[in-house]
Amino acid sequence: MTDTAMSGPASFADAGRTRDPGAAPLTTADGLPLKAALRRSQRRLRLQAVLLVLPLLLFIFVTFAIPIAMMMSRSVQNPEVSEFLPETAAVIDDWDGEGLPGEEVYAAMARDLATGQENNTVGRVTARINREIPGARGFMLGTAREAATLQPPYKEAMLAANKGWGNERYWRLLKRETRSITPAYYLLALDYEYDSNGAIVKRPENYQVYQPLFLRTAWMSLVITGLTILLGYPVAYLLASLPLRTSNLLMILVLLPFWTSLLVRTSAWIVLLQQQGVINDLLVFSGLLGDGSRLRMIYNQTGTIVAMTHVLLPFMILPLYSVMKTISPSYMRAARSLGASNFRAFVTVYLPMTIPGIAAGTLLVFILAVGYYITPALVGGDSGIFISNLIAENMRGTGAQVRLAAALSTLLLVGVLLFYWLFNKIVGVDRLKFG
Amino acid sequence: MIASPNGHQNGNVGAGDASYVRFENVQKSYDGESLVVKDLNLDIPRGEFLTMLGPSGSGKTTCLMMLAGFEPATHGEIFLNGHPINNLPPHKRGIGMVFQNYALFPHMTVAENLAYPLKVRGMSKAEIETRVKRALDMVELPRMAGRRPAQLSGGQQQRVAVARAVVFEPDLVLMDEPLGALDKQLREQMQYEVKHIQERLGVTVVYVTHDQTEALTMSDRVAVFNDGRIQQLSSPQALYEAPTSSFVAKFIGENNVLSGRIASIEGDTCRVELDGGGTVGAVPIAVQGIGSRTSLSIRPERVVLDPGPDVPNGLDGVILELIYLGDHIRVRMDVAGNDEFIVKIPNGAEMRPLERGARVRLGWRTRDCRALDPVG
Structure with a gap:
């Protein structure tokens, strides 16, 4: 459509040129170049189009693009050392990192501590460093209190005041952390860290939280996506083949999860799935299960998968339905008249024709699932939470935790974009049909 | 034996030739309250081009669907080559069919579309290739094998649909208003082409249309349907020259x-x-x-x-x-x-x-x- 619209005027121009090679470009009756006249006549239309979408563009820019950019910039920020120890930061760059730094670094530190004590900002930087070198907070605050009375040479005075000032690791850390941009939060988000020598190493096994959680989030989202396909496909087929009146009624049932309050829905799942709940009671009552071996189906992965499959099912059914609606029954009939059994006709003809719907549904459900927060938080327990739950938890914490949360969110965003890119490569997004 | 596309070669010719297709007291109702087809009796000899002609809602398409096996007959029996086929699923009837919207599989190329019935029948690759080529030559589209249906014009799609319906050499081909979507000039041209293909292959064709010109130019016999009944069954000439009811006289010409x-x-x-x-x-x-x-x-x-x-x-x-x-x-x-x-x-x-x-x-x-x- 666009192709022909674009090539139309161009080919006319070409035709004009071939008819009279070397002649001037076509002009309107009053001698204006045709292209200029065309542009002028369409300028107003283009302006109108831009004006129409301008409010939305502004809205998206303010409420979407800017916050995301801010979040991403926050994930690499490392302001403490450079902001609250400015003089030290300025001179420590010249230190080669071997042994202890020289007098001028100690002197700068003494001045910074005095200023920090005066402005009450010393606590922030000590907290930041204490996380990496436990105990640093103590001697820094101690020296800060006496900073005003310290006499040169500062190096000796400070070493005398506390032997923590002789810790080489401490100074190397400081040198590293003067940079105002750091990948530390990304490393942490992937369960890596700087060791005492500043090399990037894997965190100890029992501290590895985020990487397994990322993997679990992706894995469970895939399971949920698969389940929505399995459950949604027959429903969508039924919807598409029923007469409109009946299918409208069924469609309302499909959309019901959207219209039910989240809490009502969740408490329904709890009533149904808990160990003293309806399903367990029925299983015990029917003798399939001993009273002692009631199943745990909520506050774990099962709970998350069941509840999220239910919530996300419409996002699979709707694109599938809209694709199936357009597939005339004559295709299946044609396949059958050509000799294919029902099953073969379905696999070779119907299924391939619904792939745009499956793909669109998969994209929607998977991306929604990966970022899901509320349902895993309510029914996920410990083993069924997603990465977004940890992001939310970190969001409520200190400055460093917020930056970690920002790093985690950015990684999640990159993951989703990667998935989208991969998906586009394999399926082709222009083939999708969302509804 | 009916499933075999060449059923008549198996010797059961006696029952087949006079009434290769036979509708016997066939009735059809969709809602249990009204009959769409009322007591249909019809014999179609082998090799005949029979057209079911009638206004929409007259029951002609329903008859075709029952013959193809997509709709069960509510009452009565349909015979193919002497055998009752009421309980035979469509894919075992070995009947070629051309649909109103062609129903070419959009995700397959023209060649794959034509190969589909052959593949289903488990033919060898070489055999499939020669047959597909022959079929494409027959409809004069030898260079379109690699195209998708969407890249073809309406007339070309129509030819591919016809080729696909006959590529596995069925004895009976059903056509459900196959030319309805074409413009007038192309439709007239295709009428002759379809007729020629039918004559060359010697297949029996049951053709459904509401276009009387189509019915008159192509058919050996025309069954005029109205209100679930055949009003007149005769040659095009007799239909025009000697209508037996006011409905037929008014409907034809x-x-x-x-x-x-x-x-x-x-x-x-x-x-x-x-x-x-x-x-x-x-x-x-x-x-x-x-x-x-x-x-x-x-x-x-x-x-x-x-x-x-x-x-x-x-x-x-x-x-x-x-x-x-x-x-x-x-x-x-x-x-x-x-x-x-x-x-x-x-x-x-x-x-x-x-x-x-x-x-x-x-x-x-x-x-x-x-x-x-x-x-x-």
Whole structure:
């Protein structure tokens, strides 16, 4: 459509040129170049189009693009050392990192501590460093209190005041952390860290939280996506083949999860799935299960998968339905008249024709699932939470935790974009049909 | 044996040739309250091109769907080559079918579409290749094998659909208004092509359409459907020349209707008193007897203006409208109370000038006027 619209005027121009090679470009009756006249006549239309979408563009820019950019910039920020120890930061760059730094670094530190004590900002930087070198907070605050009375040479005075000032690791850390941009939060988000020598190493096994959680989030989202396909496909087929009146009624049932309050829905799942709940009671009552071996189906992965499959099912059914609606029954009939059994006709003809719907549904459900927060938080327990739950938890914490949360969110965003890119490569997004 | 595309070679010819396809007391209802097909009995001999013609809702497509196996018959039995097929699923009937919207699989190329029925039958790759090539040559699209259906024009898609329906050499091919989506010129061309393919392959074709021209030009026999019944089953010529009911006379071609009452019957002619005055002779076809009401049917091209003494039926008419159509002139007249009376006058050398409002004498031969069941 666009192709022909674009090539139309161009080919006319070409035709004009071939008819009279070397002649001037076509002009309107009053001698204006045709292209200029065309542009002028369409300028107003283009302006109108831009004006129409301008409010939305502004809205998206303010409420979407800017916050995301801010979040991403926050994930690499490392302001403490450079902001609250400015003089030290300025001179420590010249230190080669071997042994202890020289007098001028100690002197700068003494001045910074005095200023920090005066402005009450010393606590922030000590907290930041204490996380990496436990105990640093103590001697820094101690020296800060006496900073005003310290006499040169500062190096000796400070070493005398506390032997923590002789810790080489401490100074190397400081040198590293003067940079105002750091990948530390990304490393942490992937369960890596700087060791005492500043090399990037894997965190100890029992501290590895985020990487397994990322993997679990992706894995469970895939399971949920698969389940929505399995459950949604027959429903969508039924919807598409029923007469409109009946299918409208069924469609309302499909959309019901959207219209039910989240809490009502969740408490329904709890009533149904808990160990003293309806399903367990029925299983015990029917003798399939001993009273002692009631199943745990909520506050774990099962709970998350069941509840999220239910919530996300419409996002699979709707694109599938809209694709199936357009597939005339004559295709299946044609396949059958050509000799294919029902099953073969379905696999070779119907299924391939619904792939745009499956793909669109998969994209929607998977991306929604990966970022899901509320349902895993309510029914996920410990083993069924997603990465977004940890992001939310970190969001409520200190400055460093917020930056970690920002790093985690950015990684999640990159993951989703990667998935989208991969998906586009394999399926082709222009083939999708969302509804 | 029915599943085999070449069932007739297996020796069961006796049952097959006179009535290769047989509908026996077939009835069909979708809702349990009304019958869409009312007591259908039909025999189709091998090699015949039979058209089911009728207005929409007349039951013709339902009959086709029952024959293909997509709709079960509510009552009665359908036979194919002498065997009942009511309980045979569509894919085992070995019937080729061309659908209204072609139903070419959009995710396959033309060659893959044609190969589909062959692959399903487990043919070897080489065999499939030669057959697909032959089929493409037959419909004159040898270079389109690699294209997708969406890249073809309507006429090309139509040909591929026909090729796919015959590529596995079925003995019976069903066509459900296959030319309905084409423009007029292409439709006429395709009519001949489909007919030629049918003649060359010798297959039996059951063709459904609501277009009477299509039915007349292609068919060996035409079954005119209305209201769930076959109104008339005969050759195109008989259908046009000798309709047996007012519905068929009106549905096939142009037709002038004059209402009246039977005054007398003598042998194979009768006299009819027209409501608008005058008495004319006619051939009694579907009349109840003397005194009963009837509708006369006269084809516009059988009416003569200024009839000579040898034409026994004369009436006076007033010319209301003249339409010049090149090879002939259509004259709309008021004749015996019917102001939609059409006369076609060939544009011959001896034609005399006509004027609107002029009063002319017109007439027809008795055998061209058929007394049928009364309308309205």
